[in-house]
Amino acid sequence: MSIHCMAPKPDNTGSEPMEGPPLMTEEPHDRPYLAYPVETNSQSKSHLQVNLYPITLKFEEVVYKVNYEQKGTWCGVTLRTKEKTILNGVTGTVCPGEILAMLGPSGSGKTTLLTALGGRLTGKISGKISYNSHPFSGTIKRRTGFVAQDDVLYPHLTVAETLLYTALLRLPKTLTRDEKVQHVENVITELGLIRCKNSMIGGPLFRGISGGEKKRVSIGQEMLTNPSLLLLDEPTSGLDSTTAQRILTTVKRLASGGRTVITTIHQPSSRLYHMFDKLVLLSEGCPIYYGPASTALDYFSSIGFSTSMSMNPADVLLDLANGIRPESMQTIEQGETTEQEKKSVRQTLMSAYENSISPRLRTELFNADVNNYNHTKNDSTKRYVKSEKWCTSWWTQFKVLLLRGLRERRYEAFNKLRIFQVLSVATLGGLLWWKTPESHIDDRIAMIFFFSVFWGFYPLYNAVFTFPQERSMLIKERSSGMYRLSSYFLARTIGDLPLELALPTAFTFIIYWMGGLKPDPVTFILTLLVVLYNVLVAQSLGLAIGAILMDLKQATTLASVTTLVFLIAGGYYVRHIPPFIIWLKFLSYSYYCYKLLLGVQYNEDDMYECSKGIYCRIAEIPAVKSMGLNNLAIDVFIMALMLIGYRLVAYLALQRVR
DSSP, rough: OOOOOOOHHHHHOOOOHHHHHHHOOOOOTSSGGGSOOOOOOTOOOOOOOOOOOOOOEEEEEEEEEEEEEEEEEOOHHHHHOEEEEEEEEEEEETTTTTEEEOOOOTTSSSHHHHHHHTTOOSEEEEEEEETTBBBOHHHHHTTEEEEOOSOOOOTTTTTHHHHHHHHHSSEEEOHHHHHHHHHHHHHHTTOOGGHHHTTOOTTTOOOSSSSHHHHHHHHHHHHHTTOSSEEETTTTTOHHHHHHHHHHHHHHHHHHTTTTEEEEEESSOOOHHTTTTTEEEEEETTTEEEEGGGHHHHHHHTOOOOOOOOOHHHHHHHHTTTTTGGGGGHHHHOOOOHHHHHHHHHHHHHHHHIIIHHHHHHHHHHHHHHHHHHHHSSSOOOOOOOOOOSSOHHHHHHHHHHHHHEEEHHTTTTTTHHHHHHHHHHHHHHHHTTTOTOOOOHHHHHHHHHHHHHHHHHHHHHHTTHHHTTTHHHHHHHHHTSSSSHHHHHHHHHHHHHHHHHHHHHHHHHHHHTTTTTHHHHHHHHHHHHHHHHHHHHHHHHHHHHHHHOOOHHHHHHHHHHHHHHHHTTTSSSSSSSSTTHHHHHHOOHHHHHHHHHHOOOOOTTTEEEEEEEEEEEEHHHHHHHHEEESSHHHHHHHHHHHHHHOOOOOOOTOOOO
């Protein structure tokens, strides 16, 4: 089990392999992508098998603990937090061109270790993780591809669109759009996705591409940047054996070009197992084996855990990680193995690891560090070039995200059901208030309040779902440094405006003229502007609620309570609110919208026929008098503060999403 790494030797050259990992430097953005030539020929090396910056990854005595329970009372008793160890002293190294598999039962810490190696784990983590003898940095992050277990993809985008938008966001601005498109075509060809390139990804409500094709699309998204370090979390989960074999064959081909590949895997078949170069076997967060996958069974036989049966090596190793001896299978089937026996087996395996593997591993890691130090110390040709934090400009990110959002929601933006819902309510409302006479002032005021209520609550409920539904995608893309949060936030909110503003416009056109409100074009336009203004404020509050809670059930519950309070305090149902709770009225944007609509429709000098032949001032009506028709500019300003404030809260809340 050697720790000394040899850089992969490029094909068709006579150069000798470079001993020791190269020093990771801050390279210009355009350099790493030269591995993808735009023009290719049959003699050229596979695009996905070329790697310019090999990375040797080492992790030493990695320990990770979490707080999972808190006990105590409100006062008098000291609060106590229990601490659980997820990883306990895991050590190993992976060289360019190798595949390291992390094997272990569910809950053994495989995904946690993979997340730590990808620089995405926060909390109480100790130990040392180095990349070419350097700590994790922005350069390493750009050189790392992370494929999560769940394929987080937009269902309404095609395979080609998914990869193209990723390329436009993650490839540097030094490449032209045509070159980025060519990169996408190369990746699609290499991953065998040509047949389904124009097919939609699919989701729970409609069928799209297969599970194996989705996994290859997820891998393709990471391969667009030609990463030197590729991390995969259970890439074969939920796939049949043939599809799993294809995925691992693709990963093996990627590693053959000098990439460092680490994957977690739950229960591989024997065919998959023999494709791994190295293996880390975990049991309850503790390592019980590290070394070549081909010699794992020999090691366990040497410490007294041999099997006479012909079995899948992965099955034997998983049994051992669960504390089950290979010769105890018959006993297990009869349900006679006790927890004490399992604990004893695990203790034996951990002790053997500490006595046999751990000392040799520490010695070889130390020797590798010395070799790396001497190699880098004598190398005077290294250049450090400061690179930018983002591959693309803010404006490019905004344009791509806006276009992607419009493409993704093109099938649901003007959803037939939503259009029918709004138009039917508008038509029904217009029929109920059909040509309401001016003398029926109470009915007209009720219609105006209906404007403020409907377009205060309808957009709020739609906006509540925006960020909770995209939480997984936001975490995935932000973790890989794909774009700025500000560009995403603005693109996402602006992308919803066509639907959010078109429907209330159609609604107002229908019910305003059917209801017989003031037949004046200026008054109509002002009414429409107030309604649209109210829509934007309501949408802002919905975005804030969704971003703060990031849970659909909690967000809809809070939205329901909020809308109910705003409805009651909106100035129509309760006109004389007790002084101690009157502040609720001033928090309700429906109150300000209702007041503005009244101010647009009427002024203090307007008269109406309160009884036959007798005219009264509209300003004296109790419903209008309690609201007032003055100081409308202040109401506009307060709604502007709400519009900006709610969206700022939503933006700040999204920054907490990790």
